[in-house]
Amino acid sequence: MNLPTPLNKDWVATGKATYDLKCLACHKLSDEKLVGPGWAGVTKRREPVWIMNMITNVDMMLEKDPEAQKMLEECLVRMPNQNITQEDSRKLIEFMRSNDGEK
Amino acid sequence: MSTTNGEHDGRWAFVNGNNTPRIARISLSTFRTEEIIEIPNSSGNHSSPFLTENSEYAVAGTRFSYPMDDDDSNPDVGIDSYKKNFKGTVSFIGIDKETGRMGVSFQVMLPGVNFDLSRGGRGPSKDWFFFSCYNTEQANTLLEVNASQKDKDFIMALNWKKCEEYAKAGKGKKSKVRYAHNVYDEKTHTATSTIETETIVLDPKELKDIVYFMPCPKSPHGCDVDPTGEYICGSGKLAAVIPVFSFAKIQKAIADKSFEGEFDGIPVLKYDAVLHGEVKKPGLGPLHTEFDGKGFAYTSFFVSSEIVKWNIEKLEVVDRVPTYYSIGHLSVPGGPTRKPHGKYVIAYNKITKDRYLPTGPELTQSAQLYDISGDKMKLLLDFPTTGEPHYAEAIPASLIQSKSVKIFKIEDNHHPYVSKGEKEAKVFREGNKVHVNMTSIRSHFMPDNIEGVKLGDEVYFHVTNLEQDWDVPHGFAIKGANNAELLIMPGETCTLKWVPDRVGVVAFYCTDFCSALHQEMQGYIRVSPRGSNNPLTFSTGNKAEPTGATK
Numbered sequence: 001m002n003l004p005t006p007l008n009k010d011w012v013a014t015g016k017a018t019y020d021l022k023c024l025a026c027h028k029l030s031d032e033k034l035v036g037p038g039w040a041g042v043t044k045r046r047e048p049v050w051i052m053n054m055i056t057n058v059d060m061m062l063e064k065d066p067e068a069q070k071m072l073e074e075c076l077v078r079m080p081n082q083n084i085t086q087e088d089s090r091k092l093i094e095f096m097r098s099n100d101g102e103k
Numbered sequence: 104m105s106t107t108n109g110e111h112d113g114r115w116a117f118v119n120g121n122n123t124p125r126i127a128r129i130s131l132s133t134f135r136t137e138e139i140i141e142i143p144n145s146s147g148n149h150s151s152p153f154l155t156e157n158s159e160y161a162v163a164g165t166r167f168s169y170p171m172d173d174d175d176s177n178p179d180v181g182i183d184s185y186k187k188n189f190k191g192t193v194s195f196i197g198i199d200k201e202t203g204r205m206g207v208s209f210q211v212m213l214p215g216v217n218f219d220l221s222r223g224g225r226g227p228s229k230d231w232f233f234f235s236c237y238n239t240e241q242a243n244t245l246l247e248v249n250a251s252q253k254d255k256d257f258i259m260a261l262n263w264k265k266c267e268e269y270a271k272a273g274k275g276k277k278s279k280v281r282y283a284h285n286v287y288d289e290k291t292h293t294a295t296s297t298i299e300t301e302t303i304v305l306d307p308k309e310l311k312d313i314v315y316f317m318p319c320p321k322s323p324h325g326c327d328v329d330p331t332g333e334y335i336c337g338s339g340k341l342a343a344v345i346p347v348f349s350f351a352k353i354q355k356a357i358a359d360k361s362f363e364g365e366f367d368g369i370p371v372l373k374y375d376a377v378l379h380g381e382v383k384k385p386g387l388g389p390l391h392t393e394f395d396g397k398g399f400a401y402t403s404f405f406v407s408s409e410i411v412k413w414n415i416e417k418l419e420v421v422d423r424v425p426t427y428y429s430i431g432h433l434s435v436p437g438g439p440t441r442k443p444h445g446k447y448v449i450a451y452n453k454i455t456k457d458r459y460l461p462t463g464p465e466l467t468q469s470a471q472l473y474d475i476s477g478d479k480m481k482l483l484l485d486f487p488t489t490g491e492p493h494y495a496e497a498i499p500a501s502l503i504q505s506k507s508v509k510i511f512k513i514e515d516n517h518h519p520y521v522s523k524g525e526k527e528a529k530v531f532r533e534g535n536k537v538h539v540n541m542t543s544i545r546s547h548f549m550p551d552n553i554e555g556v557k558l559g560d561e562v563y564f565h566v567t568n569l570e571q572d573w574d575v576p577h578g579f580a581i582k583g584a585n586n587a588e589l590l591i592m593p594g595e596t597c598t599l600k601w602v603p604d605r606v607g608v609v610a611f612y613c614t615d616f617c618s619a620l621h622q623e624m625q626g627y628i629r630v631s632p633r634g635s636n637n638p639l640t641f642s643t644g645n646k647a648e649p650t651g652a653t654k
């Protein structure tokens with residue numbers, strides 16, 4: 001997956017709106033853990049495809065992916081399927097990149 | 104269950120309320136009650152809610168006849184004036200093809216008797232409806248004895264298509280009534296309640312060709328139409344035979360005016376003129392008949408505790424199996440349609456006795472599942488059920504599966520007090536009403552600390568479940584809400600009204616096990632004395648950054 005710069009401003013805005021509605025209850029934008037890990041740095045430590053899988057196919061990830069499983073052992077709450085389309089997950093990544101300081 | 108062309112279509116199920124006469128419509132995509140309509144001019148809604156072949160109407164018959172209490176009549180009469188003053192009705196509840204919306208289209212005023220069960224015709228008989236009638240003795244006391252005097256009661260044949268025509272042509276009388284009509288809106292997650300004030304009543308004494316009685320031995324319960332629509336099987340609880348009526352013969356008898364007399368102004372057809380034949384010595388206490396679509400009928404026998412299989416054309420018993428014990432209704436998946444699936448029959452029993460470990464004076468009820476695909480019925484499973492299992496229909500899961508709603512999309516939630524995300528959660532005051540727009544997600548509420556409520560306030564918790572995954576409801580309960588708590592589906596908003604009756608800090612919590620930290624899903628609300636100056640504040644997690652909370 002290629003992630004061009006500069007960021008798509010519209011996507012960042014849509015991603016932020018989705019975050020407010022469906023993710024904010026569990027994820028902070030800092031590195032502080034709430035229910036799930038804080039999102040600061042997430043685009044640096046994870047591949048974009050991995051993040052998209054986590055968002056759109058979380059049950060498979062928690063069953064198969066060792067990194068996701070390691071997080072579940074710490075958090076002990078399953079990251080929920082929030083009914084996000086592929087398209088919206090891409091926009092969420094744009095918002096995460098902007099949160100990580102990309103321009 | 105709803106049908107199209109006489110086959111189950113998996114859209115809606117209908118349920119009748121007996122004591123408060125009404126019909127509910129349940130969506131088979133959400134398994135939610137979408138609508139409830141009260142039935143006017145009715146006392147005990149039995150023989151309901153059976154449907155016409157294309158679900159044009161659901162019917163509602165009054166079990167008890169009574170002096171109609173609409174405002175044109177004076178119902179304050181002696182109970183022993185039954186014969187003179189008591190009347191029955193059957194009502195036709197129109198169902199909108201697209202939305203399922205119900206309305207009382209017309210009612211038919213009938214002589215005072217009891218109406219028990221009913222069944223819509225199909226195929227050749229699709230314009231007709233059949234109702235079993237007992238207490239044609241018109242007894243008003245000790246019915247156990249006094250309503251069991253005559254050898255024959257009636258099955259009533261009613262031409263609903265003609266009734267519909269007459270109602271549309273203005274041949275009915277407008278009756279002033281009061282009944283409630285409640286409709287649930289899936290978009291706003293709220294319901295509205297309307298009081299309706301009028302119905303159209305048809306009188307078969309004037310409109311001569313809409314209702315006929317057929318003599319039927321003795322105190323009939325079931326009156327079941329076979330898949331072809333040609334045969335109507337009566338099940339007289341006290342009868343020694345199963346009479347099978349022929350629709351073609353009924354039509355001929357009506358054309359020939361083969362009447363043996365009138366009952367309260369309604370023609371009674373000659374028994375022999377409408378009878379296809381009788382199944383002799385089938386068993387004791389027949390109640391209800393279902394069909395397999397291969398020419399066989401299955402009748403339940405309460406007194407002799409068995410299911411009896413018989414050939415409809417030949418009227419011969421071909422097999423019988425015991426049930427444990429005292430079977431009431433029975434169900435073949437698709438049995439009451441044009442195309443029964445015909446592989447299984449379920450026996451719903453009324454009395455259990457020795458089947459299970461003792462649990463005090465009452466035992467759980469039992470049911471049995473039989474394989475009916477071969478010549479002989481075979482017991483597959485004997486299992487407990489809760490409550491007295493009554494009439495039921497079964498359909499293949501495939502008719503429902505693909506339409507089943509898994510979540511309510513949070514984007515489509517138009518509840519007036521929805522919180523779309525934790526940022527929208529808030530607490531605000533309107534006079535003495537305090538609204539709490541709250542969210543829940545695994546596993547916390549926003550807000551979970553609320554202060555500034557005072558004695559004398561009414562608190563409305565509007566809880567939005569932010570989950571968007573199948574089968575993740577959250578609950579909401581608070582001490583002092585004495586008769587309700589919430590169970591909120593993914594993406595849904597529900598409201599609970601709570602009127603605190605004392606000063607103090609009260610806990611609220613999630614009642615549906617939602618994650619490993621479900622037990623932590625709780626919060627507190629502080630109630631201060633009347634006139635206190637404690638300001639309204641709310642929060643979750645004192646360090647939480649994006650709350651919008653006041654602290």
Ligand SMILES: [Cu+2]
Nearest residue numbers: 577613617624
């Ligand atoms: Cu919960």
